Amino acid sequence: MSTFGTLFRVTTYGESHCASVGAIIDGCPPGLELSAQDVQTQLSRRRPGQSNLTTPRDEKDLVHLQSGVEHGVTLGTPIGLLVKNEDQRPKDYSETDLYPRPSHADYTYLQKYGIKASSGGGRSSARETIGRVAAGAIAEKYLKQAHGIEIIAFVSSVGKVHLFSSVSPARTDADEDNDEIEDALSPEFRALLVTVTREEVDKFPTRCPHLETSERMTKRIIRAKEAKDSIGGTVTCVLRNVPAGLGEPVFDKFEAKLAHAMLSIPATKAFEIGSGFRGTEVPGSKHNDAFVRWENGNLGTTTNWSGGVQGGITNGEDIYFRIGFKSPATISRAQETAQYNGTPGTLAARGRHDPCVVPRAVPIVEAMAALVVMDELLIQNARRTAVSLLPPITTLPPTMTLPIRK
Amino acid sequence: MSTFGTLFRVTTYGESHCASVGAIIDGCPPGLELSAQDVQTQLSRRRPGQSNLTTPRDEKDLVHLQSGVEHGVTLGTPIGLLVKNEDQRPKDYSETDLYPRPSHADYTYLQKYGIKASSGGGRSSARETIGRVAAGAIAEKYLKQAHGIEIIAFVSSVGKVHLFSSVSPARTDADEDNDEIEDALSPEFRALLVTVTREEVDKFPTRCPHLETSERMTKRIIRAKEAKDSIGGTVTCVLRNVPAGLGEPVFDKFEAKLAHAMLSIPATKAFEIGSGFRGTEVPGSKHNDAFVRWENGNLGTTTNWSGGVQGGITNGEDIYFRIGFKSPATISRAQETAQYNGTPGTLAARGRHDPCVVPRAVPIVEAMAALVVMDELLIQNARRTAVSLLPPITTLPPTMTLPIRK
Amino acid sequence: MSTFGTLFRVTTYGESHCASVGAIIDGCPPGLELSAQDVQTQLSRRRPGQSNLTTPRDEKDLVHLQSGVEHGVTLGTPIGLLVKNEDQRPKDYSETDLYPRPSHADYTYLQKYGIKASSGGGRSSARETIGRVAAGAIAEKYLKQAHGIEIIAFVSSVGKVHLFSSVSPARTDADEDNDEIEDALSPEFRALLVTVTREEVDKFPTRCPHLETSERMTKRIIRAKEAKDSIGGTVTCVLRNVPAGLGEPVFDKFEAKLAHAMLSIPATKAFEIGSGFRGTEVPGSKHNDAFVRWENGNLGTTTNWSGGVQGGITNGEDIYFRIGFKSPATISRAQETAQYNGTPGTLAARGRHDPCVVPRAVPIVEAMAALVVMDELLIQNARRTAVSLLPPITTLPPTMTLPIRK
């Protein structure tokens, strides 16, 4: 369905070529200062037409707040908002009347609904993500103000160009007895997670905050564009200052909701948190994050292979994860395929497409992450406040209750 | 929370050392033949003590059905079931009274609840998965009977031992201009997805259905066990004969619910569907699954990089995905870490632990997959039946409605 | 929260004096012919300013469909819609800056949110019901087309003026041994349930489809209006042709969801289905609905004290229920009360108010009923279709399975 979240909840509507796309954000805490500009900033980072690396579809994506805010402050009631669809050229898609685009949603929407929008991606269009980004921007504003939480995503690969790519040539079967963890979790990468800022990320059209890599990525995207082709990539995201204790065992572990959120973004195919797939290759003795006492008295870890989550619950360390986006399905290059009726033929899609979605996906990833943190935070508020109202327990063995993190 | 699903729903209870663990399965279609044995089969594949590769904790894990079934047929009412906890040795865990186990849930549960079970993993114990496996077995029985759906998971890596591991030594930065997809998606791997059976998988204690690889995996696990250490791995799962049209845009895409389900399994850190992370590296022209007409008139694809899902909706092809399990956190080997109170020290956990969880994770992965398919199928039933009762639409452009898959 | 429903789901936004009020309707079956006019008809029945019995606030309440419909046919995707707030006079409410209106939501919103809209009812305004009515109109269109379901509400009392009011003077303690059921369930009332139409209802400004009673009701409302006072009333609603088998035991019984829906309408305080409170007074032998065989072979009942629902599940008979609306809290007449700060004083509210809400509540009740039926229908579709795909059961005692209603 088109709703995400339990206590902080976004519901979206809109297809690629209808009157507007929009969202209702329900459960926003009252008393939060909020302006349209707070939302617009992230929408503008998402909008098409930002550089020669993205689709030429030109949408200003101006947000119109409808409700839930008065005198620049949230009322606690649902925030309705919408963005008009303006630069529509439905005719552009006429080839796809006959052909389902390979690896696109054209065919599956028909299988699901028995009907599909007459042009463009319809509901599967990336314009659907506008509502998410708007909702995420509101969540993020709260998280920053109330908890100092920072959410920063960046492009970590385009095609085979990897940030801090040190994919070892040695990574073969011969390595079976090598117990070390490699690659993406290099010291440089770990340092970046601690320091990267949104401003730094936006200095690069690729949104990869590393000059040399970004240039190679740009080259890779241009190569795809010139070949009327497309290319995939990955986005990495880090969440800083998220309180310990978030995430609901059993089925709604923090990383489970995060994975759900991320794989609901169009074109995603993969998710990993912390050391991820690479971490499966090393023994526990190397992979476990030993505890240390920080200066403020809290326990913490220095290695953080866990990516800030243990047993489905945040531990107060930085949360970082990576999402894989496939290469966009819509390409102008001719493809041998079949029509809806089965007739074989050649499709060369017109329309305006992104050769690579990852630079524009960055604010979408941030938004979905903000929605997950916000929802889990509210749920944990409910419990923590409930506990605080009980009389202290005096009958338990001392090892069953221990001090909560400062 | 402890409930998963919308129309087919499982709710579980139980800690590692309480009276029993159990589940309520709600929404099971009435009229399904069901015996305790149907459930027991998968529980026995999950239970500890199956081989020298798993924990020596010896639980028979006999399931007791409480309700929802009469004369061997489901009534449509909730199915209550439980498995008693028998081989409990709470004393074994006394070291962990002082030390939170590194990378385990001990510390985060305390941060969340302010209290933790006095011994063992409590709710974070793998015994929690019994309810999932039982629920999945029931879903699976329905899916097999009503749709011929097959769900088969197997171990695809242990540490650095990969099934069909052909991790190319060429995979370095120099490859940036190589547009080919590599590794796990080899022809051998693709062939295995089509043919593998649960019987074949169970011939191997590792549950890796390839003799030579399985032997190397066994060796790797034994090496971990002898070192009082642990090792991670991956499980791959294939779903065959899943109808087209399942999955709910926008937020409940099929792969999003699948990722949610898989990352709710203890010790998971990564998920990918179809070509996954590897698929992000190749251009759309290579990655798109061109359509072909099958003999029955349906459209299909031969390459299936999409893994059976496009735009969040199943397309009728095989669905396959891979999950990364970290190396178990509990190891007997001494670890330098800190006590709950911050005092540095050395922890050498006693207790009975799996050196590697992936062989026992196989039925858990199958169960969670069955739960997702079952739930999405019921939801799509609701819509498809609703549409079938409407009068035919005659006013639409012919390209907006097209024949549904046979 | 602002979302209602499981598979057919409406989410609303909007306060009394913001830019617009609107809704997202999710889960509408694709392939339904739908125009703005289908929605407008019910909105216009709800809108203020229809007669001298309602608030003089004059809103055209024109609906703008944003998405989910193309070429006049639903796509199965969310339908976004909005109605602009036009005739706003926020200044009218300035007295209520100091005084919480007695029995209004002013005080409780502040207790809940710590902030309230600067004027009018904010989110508690009846304008919030626009989204419900729009969503209900869409559901109703489907229900009519696919199942021939009819939903008709009418005003059954205003103050002490009751339709078919034959409140027996004998109804005193002396009646304890009288086992008969009385009053509202008279033969005339039962006949009305079978025949009443929306057209008939709309012939009367009170929406009470009985000339003499309607005139007495009009008189009663005018009396309240002239006294700068207000008056309550009841609305009765009948649903015809609802299939048997809807409603989900245990917690989501049909009448439980219906009661939930009805008591979510502003100003409601009471709900009863079938014989309701009156039915509690007679013995089972008088109250039970004996079965008869209809000509089509189905079982049915002639008495229908149950109101079409037994054990929480519809039985195919007409469903009828009654909702009590209190007299509107906002009155222009002076009231002795206290300011927010506790200072006693006199409040005489300005602003434009309905002296009696029940005539305008009629389409709201119909809408909420349609939402409940639609949602339960989709949920039952899911199950019924699932069962139909199973092989027939041959092992059950014959008394456990019996033919389904035609």
Next chain:
Amino acid sequence: MSTFGTLFRVTTYGESHCASVGAIIDGCPPGLELSAQDVQTQLSRRRPGQSNLTTPRDEKDLVHLQSGVEHGVTLGTPIGLLVKNEDQRPKDYSETDLYPRPSHADYTYLQKYGIKASSGGGRSSARETIGRVAAGAIAEKYLKQAHGIEIIAFVSSVGKVHLFSSVSPARTDADEDNDEIEDALSPEFRALLVTVTREEVDKFPTRCPHLETSERMTKRIIRAKEAKDSIGGTVTCVLRNVPAGLGEPVFDKFEAKLAHAMLSIPATKAFEIGSGFRGTEVPGSKHNDAFVRWENGNLGTTTNWSGGVQGGITNGEDIYFRIGFKSPATISRAQETAQYNGTPGTLAARGRHDPCVVPRAVPIVEAMAALVVMDELLIQNARRTAVSLLPPITTLPPTMTLPIRK
């Protein structure tokens, strides 16, 4: 489905004649002292065989806690519990193999599921309510400890015997110009709401805390029993010390969730809060609850016609409501009706039945009320805590934010 609640959630299983009935209670705050006896007390008030006014089925209904509690303290994890079905006599119900009991769920379950339990009420049996009562007892323990909340239900009518029944003989059409509110809301009734205790209620086998009325009720029930018939009644419930601010506009108003909860109890047909249906008959000027300042500085009301809820949100006053239970459908007296196959005939049910359910319904009503309050309280905790972490707002007009109730 069989789950109720959002953050405090109960899921139940069990039919009348299966192995056990049980529940999983999820979301209980950790750190609550809880013993089986806390649950048993309410179960024993619900159990059959308590007096000659109830069914002779004799069940001890001993509860077995399975999980979620250690050393007498809740862990925050799900609490599994079960009660064995012991005194089963399935044969007793053989007549109902042929006949659907009039006004019972026999017929509708078949329409819904196509199959029904072979004997007794199956899932529609009152034994299903055991899980609710157990869950409610746990919620109640928390509510008492953390907020001093008291929940007391009592029988307010049996048949035409009403507590404080002063149904005026004058209540006829001639009263249209009488603006007074009458009957159930008499001063005596209002006084009872403030003072009644559970101990007082339990002094009477009818659970009507008024000697003379209780004796008349007993007489009425005995009359029904001797006639092999049954009789209905009403239960009134009061909640004291519920904080202001609970309830979620729009669709989840406090009274909407309460009505949902109450009408999910078997045999219920009606619900009203505060002045209810009677309150619809008087003008706003008489019905509005004027504000007064209490000694502690809070605003409150003396009249409380609203029943403690305004605009769907609690206002801190006592919450009181009334539920109508129909006369039990199962009677031993012969009834002319039809068989499942349509053949007319006479049914005289055997089995053990309550002639009147309201005395045993009292703890069920209390339990469902506790579940609603608990859930709404947790949800409001989430918001209130979120707001408390924001910086103070200085830019709002002073009339938009006002002090929260002490």
